[in-house]
Amino acid sequence: MVSCETPNQKLNYIFSCHLLAQVQIKIGKLEGERKKPSYKSILENPILNYSGAFQHLDVYVTTQIFANNQELCMPVKTSYKHIEKEPWIWDEWLTLPLRISDLPRNALLVITVWDIESPQSGDVPLCGCTISLFDKYGEFRQGSLELRMWPNKVGDGNSKTTTPGLLSDQKEFEIEELNGQTQNISLDEPVNSVQTVGLEEFPMLDELDRLAKMSKYYFEGHMIKQDWLDKITLKEIQNATKKEKQNSKFFFMNIELAQIKCDDVKYKVLYYEENAERIVQTTPNSDLFVVYDPELELTTTCLPPKLGVFFKVLFRKDNIIELKNRKLEHSKQMGLLDMNLKPDTDNKNLLHKIINYPMTRPLKREEQTLLWNYRYYLTQNKKALSKFLQCFDLNLEFEGNTLMELMLKWQPMDIEDALELLGSKYKNYPKIRSYAISRLRYASNEDLILYLLQLVQALRYENFSLPISNKKLPTIKSITTDGSLTVSSSSTKTGSATTSSGIKINQIQASSSTSSAGSLKNKQDYNLDENNFAYSSSPPLATQPILPNRNLLFPTDPQNTFDLNLKSFLFERAIQDEKVALCLYWFVKVEIKDTKALTSSSSSANLVDQQQTIANAHGASSTSNIAGLANQQYPTNTLAARTNFQIFMDELLETLRNGDSRARGIYTSITNQEKFLKTLNDIVKATSREEGRLDKKLQKLKLLLNETSKTQFDLINLDSSTPLIIDPSIKIEGIIAEKTKMFKSNLMPCKFVFKTLPSYHYIDQEYSVIYKIGDDLRQDQLILQMIALMDKxxxxxxxxxxxxxxxxxxTGTKEGFLQFVDAVPVSNILGEYRGIRDFLKKYNPSETDKYGIKSEAMDNYVKSSAGYIVITYILGVGDRHYDNILMTKCGKILHIDFGYILGQDPKPFQPTIKWTKDLADGMGGLYGPDGKENKEYEDFKKYCCNAFLHLRRHANLILNLFSLMVDANIPGIALEPDKTVKKLIDRFKLDVNDELAQGLLISEIEGNYESFVGNITDRIHHFNTNRR
Known part of the structure; x- marks a missing residue:
């Protein structure tokens, strides 16, 4: 038992954890009118004539305690009452089978009034409600309460209840005295204090709430009393309350919770938490009156006069002391003292730990302060910059300028870390995004292609200025019968522009002159100058790859670092490299198709409003001295993304068509690929509509391919300069119709074999692909991109x-190409051979090597098995069975069909790693004849551990790439986009060191080897496959 004295009052309180008394509640009276059933309801159910709606009620009340959506005790009910007139009074105490000491902080009391309808239908709820037993300050409720009861509902015990019942917390007074004596609980032993945690109440924002709260403030002494006026006011409140209740659709119940007293002194019951006595709230709850302070940009509140007028600061994240301390820390005067500050050993270790936090983990205030104090020391650590950005409020001018100064002094970030700055987190900060682009300029075109899919997604978050040049912007819309491209152009007029979709958008400026971009004659170089693009200070297009020269990044004016943009950078690389341009084209085209499909139901009026918002956000000039570090909010929904992608595509095609000879050659390649795809797509669709057996369809397909020689676009004899869509580094000369195949499947994918033009990229004479219509390949495309990246x-x-x-x-949301790999499913190998080793022995025999198999083939099998096990584990690839695990004749394992990723699987309780006895036997099993671990299995585990540890060191790159894909319409990510990165972090085991992570991986492998569920699933899948 504890007492706390303040200048205004004395508080007596005890701990809930030391109170062994059971929860007691008194059911008082119920007010309200039950509506009679409609005539239609009575006709459908005649027994309603004898229900409580027409006859006298036979009702009872049940009470029960819930927490975390679960029942904590059995319901306790009152006796049955035969009620003839309103109000309906019980005046009955109930004791629930749960001690106060056993109540959790979020305990809920659920009350339901039941009516006896008929023996057949059972009892039906008359009304119900839910209240929290502890208020938002952690104080156990005592005394009388008036509850709002929801008609025809059972009290909902879920945390987010649908039947909130609390009208007001009446601690010191009763609206109407309940019959009988107040129940008291005696205390014999002293108890200690408690720390409280806030719990939000359900807001009841109607007239009854307002009247109840006014009465509460009066009876608690928070209002100045005037006897003559108080009598009039209280009478008016009583009349108004009665009127509101009559007009309300709700029932109202009075209850009383047992009061805790010792020696006739009332004690508060506070929920126990360690060290609670320091922060326990001793003041009653009250309304907060908002006062705005423009200088501090804070909100202050004034409490009622009884306690004296004082101000309580309500800051979004920090309190006023922390804010003032932060301003002092970030002042220029303190910066002079921090320049030579060096951390001690403990702070060094802590800084290293903070810098290695995963990207999704926010920094605490203490961690931000530590980074700020040692910012000059950390400028030599390139990994620290992304964490250091969290120390700033980028909307404050001084902090924005300070950040730009420090970023210029900082050791430049790695490219893989800079990708984080292109995500949605910094969509409103173009200066930070520009810094990321300055780092991407160091990437080779080969590396850039590995990130290109994500960079296209980053275009969603770019603040595009609409094109204001006098040129017409083309968009490939369709292909005519003669094989030529149909291009739509955007005409530009003074004050407005029209996009390819026909939507007019206001512009800040436009040239009065006009010129035609439809002809390739009289071309002029298309430079990224201020007349064509948003960022006038972007560097001109380079004709050679950018070399890692710091002078290129920081020219005479270092501020140019913050004047780059993603659109101009991608244009620059597209003109340099045809492969980049073609990959970029197809990535963007698919996004345009996808966003167009998602926004097809949107009205054109909404589209105009959205694009007008974009135009206004981009056209307005900024007067801030932060030099554009923080811009206006920019919409990043699907409609805005569609506009971004369309603008990008229009300007890309215009840049290529009006560029130099190399750019025009790239434009011709795009044209050839479009015509090729359109012709091939029409042929495949025509074949799929053909009736008959598969061999008849195949014959029709070959016939149509050969007949294209009579049209203006011959698939059999292509222009030798046509790049292969799936790999633009390979030039194709035509399709070999005789080697075309169709697979027996619902979608009937087709295999096409191309004649290729030999080059240093590809020396074979043929290249096989599978073309599928009706299947979304974007998820497979993402996973294969990640596998290629991890392989590199x-x-x-x-x-x-x-x-x-x-x-x-x-090439679309429901079509695309896959490279054909000559491999056999493991299920076929296990069905035709005694095991994987027999298959390897047949195609790779050796009289000298172990198991009679060439050592090279066995080495391929062991290494590829280890590689795919680690990669599929990290990416959470599901639905692994022997039909989508393939093996080549030289022993290489590969996985296909990535329909389930990030831990998803169509079958429950599946192992996280596909490692079975059949796969282990392929390398000789786990143990040799002498009982020792097999050498091949030892090598396998070594490769697994080495691969996992190497990939962990590059985890930030993979996390950044996936974070840029969260808004892409990829099924495995769209299901839970906010958990995508978190799932990868869990698989990388980034919270432990390398040694422990290695041990956890081996435990996963060995545990899944003995997976009973996995073995049963394989047998069921094999049985179903054979039956089909």
Missing amino acids: LLKQENLDLKLSPYKVVA
């Missing part, structure tokens, strides 16, 4: 795991 990262560490990341390109 491992090879950079001299670890070649013989992976086979075949190529996939989606």
Whole structure:
């Protein structure tokens, strides 16, 4: 038992954890009118004539305690009452089978009034409600309460209840005295204090709430009393309350919770938490009156006069002391003292820990302060900059300028870390995004292609200025019968422009002169100058790849670092490299199709409003001295993304068509690819509509391919300069119709074999692809991109795991190409041979090597098995069975069909790693004849651990790439976009060191080897496959 004295009052309180008394509640009276059933309801159910709506009620009340959406005790009910007139009074105490000490902080009391309707239908709810047993300050409720009861509903015990019942917390007074004596609980032993945690009440914003709160303030002494006026006011409140209740659709119940007293002194019951006595609230709850302070940009509140007028600061994240301390820390005067500040050993270790936090983890105030104090020391650590950005409020002018000064002094970020700055988190800060682009300029075109899919997604968050040049912007819309491209152009007029979709958008300025961009004659170089694009200070298009020269990044004016933009950068690289341009074209085109489909139901009026918002946001000039570090809010929904992608595509095609000879050659390649795809798509669709057996359809397909030689676009004899869509580095000369195949499937995918033009990129004479219509390949495209990236990262560490990341390109939301790999499903191998080793022995025999198999083939099998196990584990690839695990004749394992990722699986309780006895036997099993671990299995585990540790060191790159895909319409990510990165962090085990992470991986592998569910699932899948 504890007492706290303040100058205004004395508070007596005890701990809930020491109160062994059971919860007691008195059911008082119920007010309200039950509506009679409609005549239609009576006709459908005649027994309603004898229900409580027409006859006298036979009702009872049940009470029960819930927490975390679960029942904590059995319901306790009152006796049955035969009620003849209103109000309906019980005046009955109920004791619930739960001690106050056992109540959790979020305990809910659920009350339901039941009516006896008929023996057949059972009892029906008359009304119900839910209240919290502890208020938002952690104080246990005592005394009388008036509750709002929801008609025809059972009290809802869920945390987000649908039947909130609390009207007001009447602690010291009763609206109407309940019959009988107040129940008291005696205390014999002293108790200690408590720390409280806030719990929000349900807001009841109607007239009854207002009247109840006014009465509460009066009886608690928070209002100045005037006897003559108080009598009139209280009578008016009583009349108004009665009138509101009569007009309300709700029932109203009075209850009383037992009061806690010792020696006739009332005690508050506070929920126990450690060290609660320091912050326990001793003041009653009250309304807060908002006062705005423009200087501090804070909100202050004034409490009622009884306690004296004082101000309580309500800041979004920080209190006023922390804010003032932050301003002092970030002042220029303190900066002079911090320049030579060096951390001690403990702070060094803490800084290292903070810098290595995953990207999704926010920094605490103490961690931000530590980074700020040692900012000059950290400028030599390139990994620290992304965390250091969290120390700033980028909307404050002084902090924005300070940040730009420090970023110029900072050791430049790695490219993989700079990708984080292109995400939605910094969509309103173009200066930070510009810094990221300055780092991407160091990437080679080969590396850029590995990130290109994500960079296209980053265009969603760019603040595009609408094109204001006098040129017409073309868009490829369709292909005519003669094989030529139909291009729509956007005409520009003074004060407005029209996009390719026909939507007019106001512009800030436009040239009065006009010129035609429809002809390739009299071309002029298309430079990224201020007359064509948003950022006038963007560097001109380079004709050679950018070399990692710091002078290029920081010319005479270092501020140019913050004047780059993603659109101009991608244009620059597209003109340099045809492969970049073609990949970029198809990535953007698919996004335009996808966003167009998602916004097809939107009205054109909404589209105009959205695009007008974009135009206004981009056209307005900024007067802030932050130099554009923080811009106006920019819409990043699907409609805005569609506009961004369309503008980008229009300007890309215009840039290529009106560029130099190399750019025009790229434009011609795009034209050829479009015509090729349109012709091929029409042929495949015509074949699929053909009735008959598969061999008849195949014959029709070959016939149509050969007949294209009579049209203006011959698929059999293509222009030798046509790049292959799936791999633009390869030039194709035509399709070999005789080698075309169709697979027996619902979608009937087709295999096409191309004649290729030999080059240093590809020396074979043929290239096989699978073309699918009706399947979304974007998820497979993403996973194969990640496998190719991880393969490259491992090879950079001299670890070649013989992976086979075949190529996939989606050309639409329901069509695309896959590279054909000559491999056999493991299920076929296990069905035709005694095991994987027999298959390897047949195609790779050796009289000298172990198991009679060439050592190279066995090495391929061990390494590729390890590589794919680690990669599929990290990416959470599901639905792994022997039909989508393939093997080549040289022993390389590869996985296909990535329909389930990030831990998803169509079957429950599946292992996280596909590692079975059949796969282990392929390398000789786990143990040799002598009982020792097999050498091949030891090598397998070593490769797994080395690959996992190497990829963990590049985890930030993979996390950044996936974070840029969260708004893409990819099924495996769109299901839970906010958890995408978190799932990858969990698989990388970033919260532990390398040694422990390695041990956890081995435990996963060994545990899944003995997975009973996985083995049963394989047998069921094999049985179903054979039956089909």
